[in-house]
Amino acid sequence: MNILVFAGTTEGRLLVEQLAKRADFQVCACVATEYGRDILEQDLSDQVEVKAGRLQLTEMQELIAGGFDWVVDATHPYATAVTENIQAACAAVQCPYLRLLRERTEFGEDCIFVEDTEAAVRYLNTTVGNVLLTTGSKELKSYGQVADYQERLYARVLPMEQVVKSCIQLGFSGSHLICMQGPFSKEMNVAMLKQLNCTCMVTKDTGAAGGAYEKYQAAQEAGTTLVVVGRAQEEKGLTLQQVLEKISNLPADGCKGKKGQAVDNSENINDTVSSESISQSPGRGALAEWFPLFVNLTGKRVVIVGGGKIARRRIETLLQFSCQLRIVASHISEEIRKAVQLEEGRQTAGGSHPDCRLLERPFQPSDLLDADFVLAATNNRELNRTIGKLCREKAIPVNVADVKEECDFYFPGIIIEGMLVAGVTAQGQSHSLAKKGSAAVRKAWKDIENR
Incomplete structure (x- = not known):
């Protein structure tokens, strides 16, 4: 089951942490700021995708239409405009909606x-x-x-x-x-x-x-x-425990239910948010924007700026290709070092290995000299933005991990099985959908091999 959580509160963070423990759930969490992303990612596993940035209504519609079964609105009770947009987006793309709302405080009369x-x-x-x-x-x-x-x-x-x-x-x-x-x-x-x-x-x-x-x-x-x-309006909602219980008993094909249905914040799961006067999501049936091209990376210089989880996933993939890697970060994780060392061991044993250098220091504009491709994958929004701008000025194709609009290319899910190389992307809309697509391709290929 694919669940999207708008996680702008403590309860939202706790919900995401609980859902991430379930192997049968794919979770994507949306937060408004990079600071919120940093707080949320501290204790989360890689199976949770965290998106940072304030979304407009149409952007919410496109995101939800990318393959989510349920949406949980765990935003702040005073963020009424955000809640209205989430409800409208769910109704437009026919995706059920749950409201996680913190309870009111019992203040004394002396306030x-x-x-x-x-x-x-x-x-x-x-x-x-x-x-x-x-x-x-x-x-x-x-x-x-x-x-x-x-x-x-x-x-x-x-x-x-x-x-x-x-x-x-x-x-x-x-x-x-x-x-x-x-x-x-x-x-x-x-x-x-x-x-x-x-x-x-x-x-x-x-x-x-x-x-x-x-x-x-x-x-x-x-x-x-x-x-x-006071709160701007009276709202009904479910507690954290009630949302967890509700999700555990929900059907996985939530988006295939009654047209226009969105589960609201009351105990009646069949209550709806009307989709009248709301246009259908452009994410459904629209012409695709991103065309998959296969590029010969032999000898190409790929610069990766970042030493965290996202950078690690990119590096582990690129280590399987014959490119030259330059990894620049103020701190390079032990997982990245081990991945590089493992490939160096395979090279010593007679395997192929790309040239790879680790530069543990702050990024410098000179790191982009002679680069053929650049991946900006730090946890610093301003640094990622700066790298993207420098690359565009130098006409270097760049992937900016945290803002899809600043990307010249997407980094797809990669499947390598012998001579078969496949790439899967959801056009920057849904990491969980891309992972499902990659898993489906792997399974299909295994089925072919086993015939």
């Missing part, structure tokens, strides 16, 4: 409840003293309407380069910008409130997984008023 960010700003303008904002960076611009905000407000945000830059542009900097990754304990929140001498703390109802109750406890202990920004 100040406001309906939205604008209402929180209005309330803060009736108060005095310092304020700790724990609502993230997206709505930070609105808090610039608080009187003396640069002196009163302290923003706690994720430690991401683009987040820091945007906060500084909005006037939050120095000691007023706190860049930390949660979760935060009650004790840490208390210490921060006391150190900053805060009279108010602003939070969203982020549920237990988002540390909302620890904020409430801390505010009580520190004598701070907790301002709670």
Whole structure:
């Protein structure tokens, strides 16, 4: 069963980790940022594909139509626009949908409840003293309407380069910008409130997984008023355990069900999201864009920038071809070193082996000199983008692992059986579909050989 998880929350990460333990599941997880990808990939096996980047509705439709049986929406309860797009995309391509929604927090009556960010700003303008904002960076611009905000407000945000830059542009900097990754304990929140001498703390109802109750406890202990920004709309959803139980009992051919059907977030699995007025996905029945060509790699210079899991898979494949490899990375994994050593041993024993050099240092533009092909496979979005740009300026074909739109060619699933060499791709839409296609080709060839 192929499952796509929009995993923008702690529960989403936990769901992906649990699903990855099942041999009968192929899992793809979507996150909004490279930072989210790094957090998610820390404890995941290679069988889980992680896609980073914010998707528009049409992009979601194309992705889901690439071969997924079920979609789980585990995005943040305040990301209402994203949830609406996911629901609409599932309805358009007739793929069932499950909503994993964290439960609300049982706050005490001594909190100040406001309906939205604008209402929180209005309330803060009736108060005095310092304020700790724990609502993230997206709505930070609105808090610039608080009187003396640069002196009163302290923003706690994720430690991401683009987040820091945007906060500084909005006037939050120095000691007023706190860049930390949660979760935060009650004790840490208390210490921060006391150190900053805060009279108010602003939070969203982020549920237990988002540390909302620890904020409430801390505010009580520190004598701070907790301002709670309400969720934009009432939503029904399943807990993490309920989603796991539901998926375990679902049919694998979910996309072949009733036209327009999408399993929603209620206990009734037959409830639907209407697909009226939503166009059908361009991913179904559309003309293919990517034509498979076979290129003679004998003596070609292939530069791979990156030393992690994705780079390793590329390297292990290319070591089976007669090209010259240059692997550049600040840190080259032990798995890559062992793969290269194994091929060197085969060469010594009389086998064929491509020329391969390991350069354990940061990437330099000069590494692209005389390159015939380049693979940018680091975990650094900006570095991958830079390599792609340099290659296009030099007219060097490049594959950028994390953004398909920046690729001149795709790196397909490779099947090598004797004289047979086959490549399978899902045109950058679905890694799990490509893996299924590769497995099908291998099985078909084995069946032919066994006749």
